[in-house]
Amino acid sequence: MKLSHCDINRDYVQKTIYTCGDFSYEYESDFAKNLPASLARCSVAGGCCDPEGNVYLSVRGPGQIVKLDRDGNFVKSFGGNLLEDYIHFIKFHPEHQTIICTDTHNHYVLEFDLEGNLVRQFGEKGKASDTGCDMGTLARMRRQGKIFPTEPYLGVVGMWAFYEAQRRVNKVAGPFNQPTDIDLTSDGKYVIADGYGNRAIHIFNQEGKLEKTISGLGDWEKPFEDTPGKMLIVHALCVDANDHIWVCDREKDAVHVFDLEGNVVGYCSNNMGAPSGVDTDGKYVYVIGRAGYLTIFDLEYNVVAQLGTFNSDLRAHDLAADQEGNLFLFPTHANEDHQVIKLRRIR
Numbered sequence: 519m520k521l522s523h524c525d526i527n528r529d530y531v532q533k534t535i536y537t538c539g540d541f542s543y544e545y546e547s548d549f550a551k552n553l554p555a556s557l558a559r560c561s562v563a564g565g566c567c568d569p570e571g572n573v574y575l576s577v578r579g580p581g582q583i584v585k586l587d588r589d590g591n592f593v594k595s596f597g598g599n600l601l602e603d604y605i606h607f608i609k610f611h612p613e614h615q616t617i618i619c620t621d622t623h624n625h626y627v628l629e630f631d632l633e634g635n636l637v638r639q640f641g642e643k644g645k646a647s648d649t650g651c652d653m654g655t656l657a658r659m660r661r662q663g664k665i666f667p668t669e670p671y672l673g674v675v676g677m678w679a680f681y682e683a684q685r686r687v688n689k690v691a692g693p694f695n696q697p698t699d700i701d702l703t704s705d706g707k708y709v710i711a712d713g714y715g716n717r718a719i720h721i722f723n724q725e726g727k728l729e730k731t732i733s734g735l736g737d738w739e740k741p742f743e744d745t746p747g748k749m750l751i752v753h754a755l756c757v758d759a760n761d762h763i764w765v766c767d768r769e770k771d772a773v774h775v776f777d778l779e780g781n782v783v784g785y786c787s788n789n790m791g792a793p794s795g796v797d798t799d800g801k802y803v804y805v806i807g808r809a810g811y812l813t814i815f816d817l818e819y820n821v822v823a824q825l826g827t828f829n830s831d832l833r834a835h836d837l838a839a840d841q842e843g844n845l846f847l848f849p850t851h852a853n854e855d856h857q858v859i860k861l862r863r864i865r
Contacts, residue, residue, distance in 0.1 A: 549846065701756050714753075769792070846859070
């Protein structure tokens, strides 16, 4: 009998190629390396890149921002003394050299320097604007005897209660009710998605003063009709090189594009896989759907590539693009086997 063992150092990282037209990517299933034990199993909600190619992660559980170098190696973490466990999306501010993050459950947005010091706060912690969103729906229905306690099925029932709360949003209000994402205009204004509990995009000037609210209240009873500018969930946004705001309306399966005055200049719907995250590298806009779809647009709102299929390994909650055209996917609950997936641009 011959007994043998394979090399323990063999390349275990799942790799494959995703190609559509002029876009081709090599898939690396686990980009983040050498994370501390306290972070190694945590959920990564979102992330962003800086001009040097470093990748920053918004990590749930301990509520921290994590910095990786361009090769995926852990550098440091910060913000844990101020963040709680439902940090959502983050953005790198190149002029300030800061990270801005949305804290959904606490209804505010925080800006940190790269040492973890708080330099700016938008909104008041724990104070939600009045939109009709009612996150206490499930608890009240239990107290009223309308449903039985269902802790063994809390994941399913919890999501049902979440959607019931969203359906109760009956008006648009000011900042904030569960903000979700943030980006910057070319002149440094802050554009904030407000988000789960509101149907608004707020624009603040460089000093942090509110200038404008762009809004559009969609109809949950008509989810499959095209309604440019009328949104069900303002889940993610990015600002492109033309200062146009791209909004992922996840439950609408649509992307709305606004100018800074609030006019709708572009719209795409259907077969986007529940668009959940969006980013731009200055040339293209990338939209990831949590069902496994990646859709790529040029700056004229044309679809130039569609990669992935239903339930493919591209399932993700958010994505970020670096200056070399590489993409980083942050799966969270859409694909819990992985924390950070890299799509390395090879064509």
